Amino acid sequence: MLRTEEMLLNMGPQHPSTHGVLRLVIKIDGEMIREVDPVVGYLHRGTEKLAEDLTYTQIIPYTDRLDYVSAMTNNYAVVHATELLMGLEIPERAEYLRMITMELNRVASHLVWVGTYLLDLGAMSPFLYCFKDRETILNLFNELCGARLTYNYMRVGGVKWDAPDGWLQKVEEFVRYMQKELNTYHDLISGNDIFLQRTRGIGIYTKEQALSYALSGSNLRVTGVPWDLRQHQSYSLYHQFQFEIPVGETGDVLDKYHLRMQEIAESLKIVKQVLGVIKEGPIMGKVPKVLRVPEGEVYAGVESPRGELGCHIVSNGKNKPWRLKFRRPSFYNLQILPELLKGENISNLVAILGGIDIILGEVDG
Amino acid sequence: MSDQKKEKKLATEAKAVTNEGVAMSDSVGKEQGAPKSDALSQGATEKGSAKNQPVSKEQGAPKSGTLPREEAKKGSEKSDSVRKEQDAQTSANPLSEQAGEAVTKPQAASVPPKKPTATPRPAVKKPVVEKPLEPSRKQPWLDKFVVRLKELEGSEHLEDAFINRVNHDLPTLVVKGEWWRSLALHLRNHPDCQFHYVQNFSSVDYETHLEVVVHLFSFPHKERLGVRIKVDRTEAKVDSVADIWDAANWNEREAYDLMGITFEGHPDLRRIMLTDQWVGHPLRKDYVPYDEGV
Amino acid sequence: MDLFFYLGPIILMLLLLGFVTYAILFERKVIGWIQNRPGPNQVGPWGLFQTIADVAKLLLKEDIVPGKADRSLFKLAPIIAFVPAFAVLAVIPFTDSWQFGDFAVGLLYYIAISSITIIGILTGAWASNNKYSLLGGMRSAAQMISYEIPLVLSVVGIVMTTGSLDLNDIVLAQKKVWFIVPQFLAFLIFFIASLAELNRTPFDLPEAESELVAGYHVEYTGFRFAFFMLAEYVYVFAMASLTTCLFLGGWLPLFGLVMIPGIFWFLLKFSLVVFSLFWIRATMPRLRVDQLMQFAWKVLLPLSLLNIFLTAIFKEIPVLSSFY
Numbered sequence: 012m013l014r015t016e017e018m019l020l021n022m023g024p025q026h027p028s029t030h031g032v033l034r035l036v037i038k039i040d041g042e043m044i045r046e047v048d049p050v051v052g053y054l055h056r057g058t059e060k061l062a063e064d065l066t067y068t069q070i071i072p073y074t075d076r077l078d079y080v081s082a083m084t085n086n087y088a089v090v091h092a093t094e095l096l097m098g099l100e101i102p103e104r105a106e107y108l109r110m111i112t113m114e115l116n117r118v119a120s121h122l123v124w125v126g127t128y129l130l131d132l133g134a135m136s137p138f139l140y141c142f143k144d145r146e147t148i149l150n151l152f153n154e155l156c157g158a159r160l161t162y163n164y165m166r167v168g169g170v171k172w173d174a175p176d177g178w179l180q181k182v183e184e185f186v187r188y189m190q191k192e193l194n195t196y197h198d199l200i201s202g203n204d205i206f207l208q209r210t211r212g213i214g215i216y217t218k219e220q221a222l223s224y225a226l227s228g229s230n231l232r233v234t235g236v237p238w239d240l241r242q243h244q245s246y247s248l249y250h251q252f253q254f255e256i257p258v259g260e261t262g263d264v265l266d267k268y269h270l271r272m273q274e275i276a277e278s279l280k281i282v283k284q285v286l287g288v289i290k291e292g293p294i295m296g297k298v299p300k301v302l303r304v305p306e307g308e309v310y311a312g313v314e315s316p317r318g319e320l321g322c323h324i325v326s327n328g329k330n331k332p333w334r335l336k337f338r339r340p341s342f343y344n345l346q347i348l349p350e351l352l353k354g355e356n357i358s359n360l361v362a363i364l365g366g367i368d369i370i371l372g373e374v375d376g
Numbered sequence: 377m378s379d380q381k382k383e384k385k386l387a388t389e390a391k392a393v394t395n396e397g398v399a400m401s402d403s404v405g406k407e408q409g410a411p412k413s414d415a416l417s418q419g420a421t422e423k424g425s426a427k428n429q430p431v432s433k434e435q436g437a438p439k440s441g442t443l444p445r446e447e448a449k450k451g452s453e454k455s456d457s458v459r460k461e462q463d464a465q466t467s468a469n470p471l472s473e474q475a476g477e478a479v480t481k482p483q484a485a486s487v488p489p490k491k492p493t494a495t496p497r498p499a500v501k502k503p504v505v506e507k508p509l510e511p512s513r514k515q516p517w518l519d520k521f522v523v524r525l526k527e528l529e530g531s532e533h534l535e536d537a538f539i540n541r542v543n544h545d546l547p548t549l550v551v552k553g554e555w556w557r558s559l560a561l562h563l564r565n566h567p568d569c570q571f572h573y574v575q576n577f578s579s580v581d582y583e584t585h586l587e588v589v590v591h592l593f594s595f596p597h598k599e600r601l602g603v604r605i606k607v608d609r610t611e612a613k614v615d616s617v618a619d620i621w622d623a624a625n626w627n628e629r630e631a632y633d634l635m636g637i638t639f640e641g642h643p644d645l646r647r648i649m650l651t652d653q654w655v656g657h658p659l660r661k662d663y664v665p666y667d668e669g670v
Numbered sequence: 671m672d673l674f675f676y677l678g679p680i681i682l683m684l685l686l687l688g689f690v691t692y693a694i695l696f697e698r699k700v701i702g703w704i705q706n707r708p709g710p711n712q713v714g715p716w717g718l719f720q721t722i723a724d725v726a727k728l729l730l731k732e733d734i735v736p737g738k739a740d741r742s743l744f745k746l747a748p749i750i751a752f753v754p755a756f757a758v759l760a761v762i763p764f765t766d767s768w769q770f771g772d773f774a775v776g777l778l779y780y781i782a783i784s785s786i787t788i789i790g791i792l793t794g795a796w797a798s799n800n801k802y803s804l805l806g807g808m809r810s811a812a813q814m815i816s817y818e819i820p821l822v823l824s825v826v827g828i829v830m831t832t833g834s835l836d837l838n839d840i841v842l843a844q845k846k847v848w849f850i851v852p853q854f855l856a857f858l859i860f861f862i863a864s865l866a867e868l869n870r871t872p873f874d875l876p877e878a879e880s881e882l883v884a885g886y887h888v889e890y891t892g893f894r895f896a897f898f899m900l901a902e903y904v905y906v907f908a909m910a911s912l913t914t915c916l917f918l919g920g921w922l923p924l925f926g927l928v929m930i931p932g933i934f935w936f937l938l939k940f941s942l943v944v945f946s947l948f949w950i951r952a953t954m955p956r957l958r959v960d961q962l963m964q965f966a967w968k969v970l971l972p973l974s975l976l977n978i979f980l981t982a983i984f985k986e987i988p989v990l991s992s993f994y
Contacts, residue, residue, distance in 0.1 A: 020801050027883060042805065042959055052649040059634070060658045095542055133871060133956025139705040205872050205955045222595065225574040225623030236595070244544070309543040310576050310591050310602065323578045323589065334659075336578040336589075346626050357805070358958040361881050375649060 015040050024053045028131045028361045031371030033345075035360075042356040047349045051342075054375035062335040067093050067167055067302045070335065075161035077337060078373040080123050083109075083116035083152075084315040086165040088337070091246055092311040092322035093167045096304045104292035105169035106248045107285050111182060112152065112164060113247075114278040114285075118189065119148040120316035121271045121278075124368050128268070129200060131365040132209050137200055144192060147185055154178055168298035183286050186279050193276060201269070210265040214351050214363035217262075224347040227340050228318025229270045230367060233259030240314040252284045264366035271368075274316075303330050310338075317341050317368055341373040512539040517599070518547040528562060530555045540602060546591075548602035556588075556605045557615035557641075563592060563601070564620050570596045577627035579635040581661045585609050586637055607637055616642035634659040678770055682759060690903040691721040697948045704952040728899075731892035736799060739889065743797035748890070748897035751790030754783045755904040762911045763838050765921040765932035776837040777829070780912060781822055784867070787901060788814040791886050794898070798889035806885025809875045809959060813866055816963055817873075820970035821863035824856040827981035828916055837912075841920035850917040852984070855977045857917045859970050861946075864909045866966070869902065870947055872954035875962060910943040911936075918943070 023034035032053035038045040058077060062070045067089075074085035087109060094101065126141030149159040156164040156172050164171055200206055216224075218234040231238055239256040241249040257273035259266035306328040312321035321338030344367050351363050522537045533555035540546040551559055563571040571592035578589040588605040607614050616639035618625040628639040629648040636657030639645055647654060655666035695710065695717060702709025710717035735744055761776035763769040773779055788811055795807020829835060831852070832843040840849075850857045866873035877885030887898045914920055918939040921932030957965065 018801060028881065041808075052647075052651075055649040057658060095544075098542065129955060133874065134954060135701070135871075136705045136952050139707060143706055199953075203953075203955065205957055208961055209955060209958055219572075220622070222572040223622040225621065238595075307542050308540060308589075310546070310578075310589075311543070312575060319575065321576050321591075323576055323591075325580050334578075334580045336576070336580075338576040338578075342626065342630075343623055346623060356959055357881050358875075358956075362958075 017045060022360075023050075028365065029371075030127065030365070030369060033364075033369065033371055033374070035348075035364075037352075037357075037360070039357070042358075044352050044355050044357070044360060047352045047360075049345060049348055051345070051371075051374050054371050056376070058376050059334075059336055062332060064331065066330045067304060067332065070332070071165065072161065072163040074337075075163055076372055077339065077376065078315060078317065078320070078341070078370045079160055080370050081113075081116045081120040081316045082160060082162050083112045083164060084313060084320055086162060087113055087247075088311070088313045088315070088320045088322045089324075089335070090165045090167050091313060092309050092324045093302070093304060095311050096307050096309045096324060096326055097167070097302070099168050099298060100296050102169055102293045102296055103248070104173075104289060105294045105296070107289040108170050108174060108294065109165060110247055110249070110285050111179075111282055111289075112155070112162070112170075114282045115148050115151065115182070115185075117278045117316045118275050119145045121275050122148075124271060124316075125196065125200070125268070128365045128368075129206070131361045132206060134200075134203075134206070137196070140196070140199065144189060147188075151178070151181060151185065154181075166295065166298075167302055169293070169295035173294045179286055179289065182282065186282050186286070190276070190279055193272065196272065201272075207265060209358075209362055210263065210268060210366070212261075212263050212265075213355070213359050214264045214267075214366050215262045216347060216351060220347065220350065224350075225343045226318065226347060227343065228314065228316065228368075229267055229274065230318060230344050230347075232256065233266050233270055234262045235259060240312050240319055244312065246311070246313055249281075251288075252281050254278075254281050254284075264362055267366050267368075301330055303328065304332070312338060315340055317370065317373065318344060337376060339373045339376055341367075341369040341371075342376070345369050345374055512541060512545045514539050514545045514547050521547065524568070525549075525559075525562075528558070530558055535606065543602070544600075546600055546602050548604060550604045550606065553588075553605050553607045553614040556603075557617060557620075559603070560617045560620050563603075568597075570594045571599075571601060572621075574621045574623040574627070575600070577624060577631070579631040579637060579659070581609075581635060581659060583609075583661050586612050586635060588614060588631060588637060612637045613640055614638075615640050616645075618642050633657070636660055679760075682770065683756070686756070686759070686904060686907060687900075689907055690900060691725070693903055693906060693944065694721045694724075696944070697951075700945060700948045701952045704949070725896065728896040729893050733892045733894065734889075736889050738799045740797040740799065743793050744889075745894070747790050747794030747797055748894045748901070749790070750793060751787050752897050752901040752904070754786040754790075755901040755908065758783045758908050759904070759911070761837055762908065763841060763915060763920060764911070764936055766838070769838070772838060773836070775835045777825060777835045777840070777916075780837075780908075781818070784905070784908070785814065785818055787905070790901075791898075794890065795886035798886075800889050802882045802884070803886045803888045806875075806877055806882045806888070809882075810869065810886055812959075813869075813873065813875060813962060813966075816966040817863045817866035817970070820859050820966060820974045821867060823971070823974035824859035824863065824977060825916060826974075826978050827853050827856045830978070830981050830985070837915050837920075841915050841922065844919040844922060848917060848919040848922075853917065853977070853981070855973060855980070859974050859977065860916065861913065863966075863970060864913065865947065865950065866962070868905050868909055868947070870906075871951040872957050873962060874956060875959060906944060906947060910940050910947070913943045914939045 018039050020037045020039050021034065022037055023029040024032035029035065034050040034053065036048040036050060038047075056076070058073050061073060065073070070089055071086055074089050075082040077085050122141040122145045126138035126145075129135075129137040152162055152164075153159050154175055155178060156162045158164075216234065218236060221231050221234045221236070227238070235258050237256045237258050240246065241254075242256060254277045255273075257270050257277065259270055304324075304326040306326055308323075308325045310321055310323040312319040314320075318340030319338060320340055323334075323336040323338065324332050325334040327333040348364060348367065352360055355363065518537055518539060522534070525531055525534055525537075533552035534549065535552060536550035538548055538550075540548045549559075563569045571594045573593040573595060574590060575593045576589070576591040578591075580587045580589060586607040586609050588607060590603045590605070592601045592603065593599070594601070605614060612635075614637060616624070616628055618628055618639070619641075625643070626648060628637075628642050629645060631637050632639060632642075632645055633647040633649050633654075634657055646652065650658070656663050658665075698720070699709040699717070710720035713719045713723045735741055758780045760771040761769070761773060761779050763772075763776075791810050791814075792807045795803045795810070798804075828840060828849050831849070832840050834840065834843075843849075869875075869877060875881075875885075877887065882888070887895055890898060914936060919935075920939075921936040923930060923932070923935050
């Protein structure tokens with residue numbers, strides 16, 4: 012009888028494919044994984060504690076640093092929750108600008124995912140193609156709010172900056188370009204046999220598991236649950252526009268890839284529709300200089316590229332929140348990882364972990 | 377075992393309730409002509425109806441109960457009238473939002489839509505005339521739900537049940553920590569609840585006590601529910617529900633780490649965000665950073 | 671002759687270093703071109719001195735030997751890995767006159783010597799006392815040994831046709847038609863297996879960056895690391911040369927253009943092979959360990975056996991036998 016020895020492998024917090032500072036303590040037998048214990052918290056900055064000493068406007072830049080790949084959605088989550096508490100009226104143009112930026116940010120975020128995921132699988136080129144197109148989006152944002160990653164763009168009651176001249180045309184151009192460009196991605200990646208073999212049939216979980224672990228976003232939709240807060244909790248003005256919620260069939264990582272590619276297409280569709288109806292107008296609602304949020308408690312979730320990004324605010328009627336808690340989708344999504352990895356090998360670990368699409372800034376808060 | 381029997385007895389009644397709930401939301405969907413006839417999206421669009429409604433009795437009570445810190449510290453200034461005014465505003469203002477949303481919805485509420493006037497200023501003390509408004513859309517559902525809960529063992533720990541209007545009419549329960557686990561089991565497993573999905577798992581320090589706040593979602597019934605579990609501050613202990621919802625596992629660790637709530641029966645209660653040697657729980661309001669040098 | 675005997679290898683060594691330097695630059699430029707970016711362009715005109723700067727950096731770096739490593743083996747390993755890589759070049763006929771050792775069993779020599787490198791890699795992996803490098807080393811050993819079999823079997827068809835293991839004879843046998851035509855299946859198998867032998871994408875599992883950080887050389891720094899890199903690129907050189915000799919007619923001219931010297935033709939074909947190596951690297955993701963093994967044993971091995979079988983049959987068919 013062949014005897015093998017278990018080995019304890021410490022993967023991370025510095026490792027190329029843990030996407031940041033995730034640490035995985037893995038018990039392996041040869042290359043087979045027996046047990047995984049994810050250790051998080053290396054990027055914990057105490058945003059929730061810091062928020063208690065900040066006014067609502069001051070909190071917004073901190074949210075940029077949570078999920079730094081799609082900061083617009085984070086901005087929106089906290090702004091949206093605050094607006095619910097205050098019951099503010101948001102001008103139409105501001106909402107449209109928010110939607111454009113959020114959807115573009117979703118495209119950018121998914122592009123980062125596709126690129127880095129393929130990099131995890133060992134293919135280098137798609138990464139650069141994705142980042143080239145993402146660059147266009149970042150430049151658009153740069154033009155809009157002067158920052159490429161940490162936008163600090165939204166405010167309670169509206170947005171900070173109006174679109175500069177010609178910006179909307181540029182967005183439209185990009186949307187048109189990107190809709191075509193998606194075919195290039197499919198040509199390059201979707202048919203690649205090695206890619207299919209690497210991703211097919213791994214990382215599958217059931218619908219029940221997904222619900223119990225409270226997965227959200229693509230990670231939930233891949234199990235066939237058509238759950239998208241943009242439609243089902245209809246924040247902002249999403250209900251005015253037509254878009255579909257792609258769901259998965261088999262639930263493996265390949266499905267997640269196709270799902271996210273479709274989500275890019277859907278986001279572009281939304282942006283296109285918004286561009287069709289956006290009109291000139293004010294970008295800030297009537298908001299007092301000093302934001303005093305009425306006493307109360309609110310939990311509002313928005314659909315970030317990674318899933319349900321929620322903001323739970325308890326206000327005591329002051330200008331600073333009594334308690335602010337983020338429901339960080341990556342944190343929830345990552346929890347299922349040990350379950351998925353049992354009996355897999357290290358190559359699959361990378362493929363499955365990459366498939367979950369975590370952002371460590373968000374996991375650690 | 378006895379619980380199960382009880383549940384079965386309840387089942388018939390409960391089914392009626394859910395059916396009614398579904399039917400109601402369906403009809404609303406038709407009325408609205410909303411693109412997706414989904415209970416939740418209606419929840420969002422429908423908040424308009426809730427907005428017209430004035431402070432209901434249920435809301436007044438928990439408000440005073442939720443932030444006892446207010447009374448404790450500076451409750452003197454905050455009179456009832458202020459609170460009511462706030463409530464009126466919070467209930468009035470989403471209306472404006474709804475107008476912005478451009479949902480052409482026949483106003484079911486009797487009160488004509490009130491134009492949002494000034495921005496809310498809770499500090500201003502002006503007695504606002506209360507309008508008797510209809511109870512929230514969720515009120516019947518909650519009432520029936522509470523009736524069923526009352527039949528459960530340990531239901532004396534149910535402190536309060538109200539609708540959080542600002543939060544898309546979120547039915548909210550306030551319970552004592554002792555009951556949390558059995559309530560959680562009921563919410564998760566009972567065919568009329570089936571809250572399989574933890575939307576949010578949070579914890580709040582109210583200085584008089586701690587609260588674990590859990591937002592649940594039921595996919596079969598498309599219902600949301602907020603549960604606020606009161607936990608003693610000095611001896612912060614509550615039963616773990618990590619085996620009921622897998623999602624609670626890390627969240628309980630986070631709450632333990634940052635808020636210092638011990639979840640009894642948790643399989644692996646360690647600090648998750650901070651280092652193992654950390655002193656104190658930072659999200660407590662009386663937390664002072666421990667510095668070895670000082 | 672004597673002078674050539676002594677100086678030749680040294681010249682070859684220098685040429686080789688030159689090749690490695692510019693192969694790396696070429697690789698980066700090609701991949702840059704494929705990926706829509708300029709590639710190295712800062713050091714020197716068109717980035718010509720980029721690799722030289724990189725090598726200088728590597729040589730000037732601190733030589734770190736991990737505390738718990740097996741010191742002597744750790745230091746020995748890069749040498750074990752590199753020496754066979756250089757030694758195999760002796761039998762490659764660059765032109766009809768440029769060859770350092772003309773054995774009758776050149777092909778066998780190449781295959782035998784090249785498998786010694788794996789001992790160096792495994793030694794280094796084990797001596798590093800690092801789990802990633804150990805995993806990388808184990809992967810490497812499994813991969814090299816598995817892919818050596820289809821690699822060897824795929825050239826059996828050529829050996830059957832020419833009746834010789836001498837690379838000169840093999841090249842000369844391609845005067846009428848290159849072996850890539852009658853032995854196309856063998857070429858495919860050989861090319862894939864050689865990619866695996868070279869540890870290049872999509873078979874770069876031993877050093878899979880995203881999984882094992884850097885695989886077997888994770889603990890190596892400075893010039894020891896440079897030695898591993900050098901071994902890798904010298905193998906690229908050797909393997910591309912071998913492919914040229916075996917399947918692309920070596921130094922033989924195309925379209926009867928005999929006035930152009932043979933070395934030019936050799937270099938042209940050789941560059942084509944090297945380019946396709948880089949091209950594949952830029953396009954493909956990495957295989958998984960089990961898929962890699964399955965591919966070797968379940969696909970390549972039967973196919974190479976089939977190739978031998980077919981060659982044997984074709985040799986007996988009247989019209990086709992002139993090609994075989």
